[in-house]
Amino acid sequence: MGVDYYNILKISKNATEEDVKKSYKRLAMKWHPDKNAVNTEQAEAKFKQISEAYDVLSDPQKRQIYDTYGEEGLKANLSPPPPSSKDRDFGGGRGFRFSPRDAEDIFEEFFGGLDGGKGKSSTGGGSFLKKAAPMETKLPCSLEELYKGSRRKMKISRTVLDESGKPSTVEEVLAISIKPGWKKGTKITFPEKGNHESNAAPGDLIFVVDEKPHPVxxxxxxxxxxxxxxxxxxxxxxxxxxxxxxxxxxxxxxxxxxxxxxxxxxxxxxxxxxxxxxxxxxxxxxxxxxxxxxxxxxxxxxxxxxxxxxxxx
Missing domain, CATH: 2.60.260.20 (Urease metallochaperone UreE, N-terminal domain)
Structure with missing residues (x-):
């Protein structure tokens, strides 16, 4: 049957060019490997699928071949059919050559290079995604806690975005290990546990140690x-x-x-x-x-x- 690029981008077959771009933008930001440090392999596979679907459906010639012959026709390097052709017997002849573009190249071209347009890293990694602003909150600690060390549980609320980009508030309980000797101003960072923003990686959540007054x-x-x-x-x-x-x-x-x-x-x-x-x-x-x-x-x-x-x- 072949790959359903429309389903991958979650759009209809009548989607406009703007619809294709909008859907790619939303899904690429969600599944970019830089934003999915936990399930990197799954994210890379999804990101490549999304990029390939965008590459095909955003190009009128590729989309015409795909709509007529499916994925098989693209990879068989068939030419677009004549305007009146309605068959699917791969009779369009050869001449077109399908070569999927690099997913990172598409991403950077589409977004114009996030975070100042730095593009790919010098170490061969992905794009430098800008991060949402960090959330900082004070963590008041007694001198006894900072002397002996302790383990605290903190309930946090943060804003997340669903697949459509709609924001919602979620709550989560985080465990914090306070080490003996920590001083006022010490920062405990939970990467990407902060708020989500459109077109950005989730921000960090930072607890800043503060000292409570002591009677002695x-x-x-x-x-x-x-x-x-x-x-x-x-x-x-x-x-x-x-x-x-x-x-x-x-x-x-x-x-x-x-x-x-x-x-x-x-x-x-x-x-x-x-x-x-x-x-x-x-x-x-x-x-x-x-x-x-x-x-x-x-x-x-x-x-x-x-x-x-x-x-x-």
Missing amino acids: FKRDGNDLISNQKISLLDALTGKTLNITTLDGRDLTVSVSDIVKPGHEMVIQNEGMPISKEPGKNGNLRIKFDVKFPSRLSTDQKSDLRRVLGRTTE
């Missing part, structure tokens, strides 16, 4: 900062701090030195994990806020003069 710690690069209030008495005589780490451990910190205004203690390796250096962490920096008494009695002042007056720098 503030992040500074790979370090963690903890602000601790301490009384003047403890600043002078010492104190033991009990700090719960982001992974739930109880950390005991002994403060034995005199704490002066602006004093900072550094606890090695108790900061955030360093994502590019597994097994290593930044530091925990404890900054002290010394609370001075609002007033002192005469006796208290006298006692302080007596005690502190004997101290030396």
Whole structure:
């Protein structure tokens, strides 16, 4: 029976030249291999079929031969029949030579070269299809998640196009693996999971890590900062701090030195994990806020003069 080019392009036998172009445009964009990274082989086969159908039906001479003799007549290199001929006995004689054009050449000629008209890649791949604009959305994460790592599920909505180019909204749940040590601004990209646009490859979906405020710690690069209030008495005589780490451990910190205004203690390796250096962490920096008494009695002042007056720098 041969190939039904009209069915491949999903048009009627009375389709106009404009109908042929419109259908090719829609189907070629859908099945171009650059847009089908998952089912590449199937897409390549469909893309070649669509291109061959367009090559035949967009050319008046080829279409006349095909309408009269079918695919067999084209590949038998028959000439177009006389205007009055209605037979199908391949009696048109020889002289025409059918040579299918390269699918990529047709695509680039038809679209004028997408993405700036770059045409074929230097590595021999397909056309450079422009991509729809990426979708970016914030991914708020707690410091605990960024310290230990976590797995999140996010429900997304995006616009897709059906075969006729009609847009619709679909929802999908994506799994996101958050790695220990990731910082604010880290981008997690899901290729072609963004919106669809006409005459373009689907856009990417990008989640951008954001840090939620924490009641105890503030992040500074790979370090963690903890602000601790301490009384003047403890600043002078010492104190033991009990700090719960982001992974739930109880950390005991002994403060034995005199704490002066602006004093900072550094606890090695108790900061955030360093994502590019597994097994290593930044530091925990404890900054002290010394609370001075609002007033002192005469006796208290006298006692302080007596005690502190004997101290030396």
